[in-house]
Structure formats: structure tokens, C-alpha cells
Amino acid sequence: MEESSYENVFRRKELQDMFAAGDAKSLDDLYLLEDVALTIKEFDKKISFYKDYKKKKAKDVSDEIKVLENKKEFYKTIMVTTLVSNKEKSIKFPGSCSISTRNQKATWKVKDEEEFIAVLKEAQKAGEDVDDVLEKVTQYNIRKREANKLLLMWEESGKLEGFLEKAKSGDIIDKEPAKTTVSIKFLEQEEDEEMEEIDIPVKDEVTTSNADKYDGI
16 A cells, blocks of 8 residues: 555545544644545535435435325226126125225315415405415524624613513524634635635624624524
8 A cells, every 4th residue: 555545545544533433633744634634525415426326316216106196096997897886885804804995076176375375366356255265374584694783782671581471482593603704615626616614603692793703593
């Protein structure tokens, strides 16, 4: 084994040992950071592969379920046809199962909800009562950056605890400590490509009154 390869394996073992211990210590040589960056690049490739694989497997599973559902309905049709042709409504197999037919009323299925909602709205304008069918739902979304600024302002003004007391649950927000981040940019990346940020915990919490210093909650 070449010396460079041996060193690379040793360095990665050192990183793995740190990770296992949960202790992010400083490396002996600043230039070893290149090996760490390239290792992270390999992680990104694996993550991308697994995400694509997960999507493909999910699609494969969905397709298989659809095939099985179609087979199940087809076999049920065979059962109905057999019972009807023998002028029987039901049959029982002791210790196994019982099979019976039932008459089901015709039902409508909405294939395009957006278009059907438009139809219901027009019918409503024409005086039709569609209130039991058409349900209006209001959804709120939290803008995390703005929420972080608001929570920081409430904390500095002393209002935070008062507002939190109104909550049914006491565990609705959590404040992460300040931390230093590092950016990695590989040479083959475009100049305007966004750099990935890696979080590095800071032992001593740094306080600041600038809301923009906190990017997430």
C-alpha cells in the first residue's frame, strides 16, 4: 500500500473515532482539512444516491401495490360472476371463509377536485346549497426567519414567557445556541453556486441583540 493511501485511511479512521466519541477536536495539521472536505463530498454523493434510490423504491412499491389492487378487484369479479352464474348469493367454507354478494348503489368519484370546486362555486352563485359539500379551509404557515426575529424581540423585551404561558403545551419552541459555520466550495462548482454550510457547535454561548444573527429556530 502506498504511503499516501495509508495516511488517507489513517486520517479517516481518526475522523471516525472522533465521530464515535462525539468530540470534534482540532486536527494536527491545517492542511488535513482538504481530506475532511473531500470526505464530506463523498457523503454528499452517497446522500444523493440514497435519495434517488428511495424515490425509485417508493415508486416501485406503489406500482406493485397498484398491480395487486387491480388483481384483487379482478378476482373479486370472478367470485361474483361464479356466484351469479350458480344463482347463489353466498357460500360458506367451514373453518376457512364465507363469501357473499351484496348490491351496492352507484357512487360518484371526483377525479379533478380543483375543477369540481369551480363547478360547486358556480352552482352556489346560482342558488344551490353546496355548504355540506364545499368546505373552506384556512391554513397558516410559519415564516421561520421572521418568527425567529419576533421571538428574539419578545425575549429581549421580557414578553416571551407571558405569551408562552398561553400555550396548551409547554414544549413548542427551542433556542439553539450560537455557533460558527464553515463553507465548502469544490473547484468544479460554478462561481455562483451556493456553498454548503456545516454547523460547528460553540461551547460558550454568544449573546447578541442583532436578530439577523439567528437564522433558525
